[in-house]
Amino acid sequence: MGCRILLADQAHFMRRMLGQLLAQEGHEVVAEAADGREAVELYQRHSPDVVILDVCLPEVDGIAVTAALCSADPRARVIICTAVADPATLRRAVAAGARDFLVKPISRERLVTALRAVAAGGGVWSPPGRMRAAGGAAGGAAGGAAGR
Numbered sequence: 001m002g003c004r005i006l007l008a009d010q011a012h013f014m015r016r017m018l019g020q021l022l023a024q025e026g027h028e029v030v031a032e033a034a035d036g037r038e039a040v041e042l043y044q045r046h047s048p049d050v051v052i053l054d055v056c057l058p059e060v061d062g063i064a065v066t067a068a069l070c071s072a073d074p075r076a077r078v079i080i081c082t083a084v085a086d087p088a089t090l091r092r093a094v095a096a097g098a099r100d101f102l103v104k105p106i107s108r109e110r111l112v113t114a115l116r117a118v119a120a121g122g123g124v125w126s127p128p129g130r131m132r133a134a135g136g137a138a139g140g141a142a143g144g145a146a147g148r
Helices: 012-024 036-046 062-072 087-096 108-119 127-135 139-146
Strands: 004-008 028-033 050-053 078-082 100-103
Touching (some): 004 012, 004 036, 012 108, 028 036, 036 050, 050 108, 062 078, 078 108, 100 108
Parallel strands (some): 004 028, 004 050, 050 078, 078 100
């Protein structure tokens, strides 16, 4: 059975491309947001299984959206999908509660693998790993995760 997904990216073409790929894999995009404020509202309205969002969103950036969702709902499962691949952004995303961090362009295989793991309650980082990454000590592991 597929996941119910909220996509948030300011680029319409990216939402469409991801949506088509996810549909081909048997998932349902229940909502799409073009900015961070809309992403938070749509999460509350649709309660998706997984959120896939970009860091660079108008109104409220993806890191702040991740933090808001994860603090309001500890079950929130967020995958960051962005072209911003620097270590500081990765650490901020993990500290905010992101379960995985995908660097654009991403392969179908990498997206499907991340989605499967995150939907099952896992992700690249366990809570202890998340603490290390947030503190900056996860350099090697986090760098490998981002580059997949």
